[in-house]
Amino acid sequence: MLAALLVVFAVSTLTMIHIQLDLSKAHEQRGAVDTKRAFYVAEAGLAEAYYGVVTGRSGNVGTEDEPARFANGIFWTTAKEEGLGRVTLTSTGMCGAGRATLALVIERTSRSVASLGFFGDHWLVMEADATVDSYDSSEGRYALPILPVGGPLPDGARVGSNQDLTIGQGCKVLGDARPGPAGILVRDGSAVVAGSTSPYELSNEMPPIEVPTFENLGAIATTLLRPIGTIAAGEKAYDTIRVTTGTTLTIKGPARVVVSDLVVDALGQLVFDTTNGPIELYVTDWLAWLPGSLVSTSSQDPRSVSILVTASVVKDQDRNGTPDLPVILGASGSLHGTLYAPQAGVSLPSTLQVFGAVGAKYLLVKAGAKLHFDTSLLEASEEEGALPRLVGWRLVELPNVPVVKLRYDALRSLLQQGVDVKLGSTAHFDIGVLDTP
Amino acid sequence: MTRAPRQGFERGFTLLELAVALVLLALVIGNVYTVLGGTTRDVGARSAEFEAEAQARRALDRIAMALVGSYERTLFEGAESPDSRPLINYEEFLGMGDPDGDGVPQEVFSPLMRIALTAQSGGEVTWYESPGEAGERRVVWVKDVPQFAQGEIPGNGVDDNGNGLVDESGLAFVKEGRSVRILLSVRRSNGQGGWIEKQLQTVVTCRN
Numbered sequence: 314m315l316a317a318l319l320v321v322f323a324v325s326t327l328t329m330i331h332i333q334l335d336l337s338k339a340h341e342q343r344g345a346v347d348t349k350r351a352f353y354v355a356e357a358g359l360a361e362a363y364y365g366v367v368t369g370r371s372g373n374v375g376t377e378d379e380p381a382r383f384a385n386g387i388f389w390t391t392a393k394e395e396g397l398g399r400v401t402l403t404s405t406g407m408c409g410a411g412r413a414t415l416a417l418v419i420e421r422t423s424r425s426v427a428s429l430g431f432f433g434d435h436w437l438v439m440e441a442d443a444t445v446d447s448y449d450s451s452e453g454r455y456a457l458p459i460l461p462v463g464g465p466l467p468d469g470a471r472v473g474s475n476q477d478l479t480i481g482q483g484c485k486v487l488g489d490a491r492p493g494p495a496g497i498l499v500r501d502g503s504a505v506v507a508g509s510t511s512p513y514e515l516s517n518e519m520p521p522i523e524v525p526t527f528e529n530l531g532a533i534a535t536t537l538l539r540p541i542g543t544i545a546a547g548e549k550a551y552d553t554i555r556v557t558t559g560t561t562l563t564i565k566g567p568a569r570v571v572v573s574d575l576v577v578d579a580l581g582q583l584v585f586d587t588t589n590g591p592i593e594l595y596v597t598d599w600l601a602w603l604p605g606s607l608v609s610t611s612s613q614d615p616r617s618v619s620i621l622v623t624a625s626v627v628k629d630q631d632r633n634g635t636p637d638l639p640v641i642l643g644a645s646g647s648l649h650g651t652l653y654a655p656q657a658g659v660s661l662p663s664t665l666q667v668f669g670a671v672g673a674k675y676l677l678v679k680a681g682a683k684l685h686f687d688t689s690l691l692e693a694s695e696e697e698g699a700l701p702r703l704v705g706w707r708l709v710e711l712p713n714v715p716v717v718k719l720r721y722d723a724l725r726s727l728l729q730q731g732v733d734v735k736l737g738s739t740a741h742f743d744i745g746v747l748d749t750p
Numbered sequence: 751m752t753r754a755p756r757q758g759f760e761r762g763f764t765l766l767e768l769a770v771a772l773v774l775l776a777l778v779i780g781n782v783y784t785v786l787g788g789t790t791r792d793v794g795a796r797s798a799e800f801e802a803e804a805q806a807r808r809a810l811d812r813i814a815m816a817l818v819g820s821y822e823r824t825l826f827e828g829a830e831s832p833d834s835r836p837l838i839n840y841e842e843f844l845g846m847g848d849p850d851g852d853g854v855p856q857e858v859f860s861p862l863m864r865i866a867l868t869a870q871s872g873g874e875v876t877w878y879e880s881p882g883e884a885g886e887r888r889v890v891w892v893k894d895v896p897q898f899a900q901g902e903i904p905g906n907g908v909d910d911n912g913n914g915l916v917d918e919s920g921l922a923f924v925k926e927g928r929s930v931r932i933l934l935s936v937r938r939s940n941g942q943g944g945w946i947e948k949q950l951q952t953v954v955t956c957r958n
Contacts (some may be wrong), residue, residue, distance in 0.1 A: 320782050395846045395855045451941035705843030707819045
């Protein structure tokens, strides 16, 4: 009897040990599975936040106090602006006993030619003492950059070419100066380039311009009898627009204007008034801002004025027996905008300060010219619809918050408390404002 | 006063009965011992197998987590199938920082890191930071990794275990486009003169 009892006791003990061992194995396996699930929930959070950024939201989804739900896990994602269009998205996912935090840095990049800065498709030459610097119009007006003695120079400007790049004596490029994949950079010993000089890995596309078709209103010209002229907002086409000496022509936005020849004579003034909206100006045959003319813009935003030139032929436009270049920029003043002439050479004089970007087939920056690249052009506009570029992805440490330290399934706990845990798609919010369905 | 001798049915066991009972008891105890012994051995063997697989799984997950955040372009020393490599170098993305102090955030990268199979202590998978440099750091992630994978006959140039690789080592990295296939073998004694061998594999796609 006693022996039987002892045998039963021993077998029972072994059985309990066996069960306990199996339970601990199952617990360890479940923990490993939960960790992987939490990892994928965190990745789902990053995907949701990325989608938010693409659709114009901030990238914040849920909070540690009100997380969002994905499958049988929860997550929340925070977005942090890093500057220059970059955002860091940090997502914490929890599933069962598993926890994971991932971070993703994305860059809202523009694919436009304007994001290349001052760019010459075939070549770009900077003559002596020309300078190119940068500023951000979204943060205010342009201010002269402060150059620290002995410290790193500002390097936001962009100068480039799909082929060769030449930087002359005494030039300053406070940013990148990059030749094309097979191009070379020729730089005078006294020239300063603060940024990268490495060649582009691939040629940058110079897309053709699609000129819209509007009702043609013929030729217009300002005269001394009517020295102040205005092209009202709207979509119009002209054969010729001429601003004669001593007169002023204002183009009022929002406007899309197509013109064959746009000529501003010496002492004539062309004004781009973008108070009420942007201006797109298409010039198909001859753009001539003759020396002594004056150009100005009302807005500091370079996206408010876009000058797109399809002219490409050198011919005697004014019938004086001398062939004329398709683009002549001899004006004085300041242009806050972008100029794109993929089929023509452009020469930027020292009298015209450009705040924005210029892209051309050939680009010559004349001696003493001052150009200012607007870094806000690096960010994609809503119209461009460019997807943010992935900069980097990494695992990060878990945040030191109470919900992460819970030893049990957080989603189950929240549901038992009667909390309505929102799905990720309805948990987006901008800073300070929670999204309400 | 003496007791009257007992009358009736109570009597002792005979020698024969005792002998039979002892034999039966011995048989029962023997069977129980056999069952208990077998069970104990079985539990031990299963525990050892589970430990080996758990150890391999933990190490494989650790390697995978290290590579998932690396830059695909930095993964050299990883060969395309059918050749494999017992080591892999990689760099990780560490986030945005301002290393040059100019106030402009930039991408920050880790120093060069390496995961390799060494021959020390019967085979170890070791992680290195800045390998070969003055500030080199190393951590052993898993031991009992054989020099050649389970089922492979070393040096014969044949895929002996039919997994598509030739003469792969106990830790093998095979680059497959943007992904890396990681094979890890663990071989440890089962305490009874035999061996427990486990081979696991996983595929990791670099996120950068």
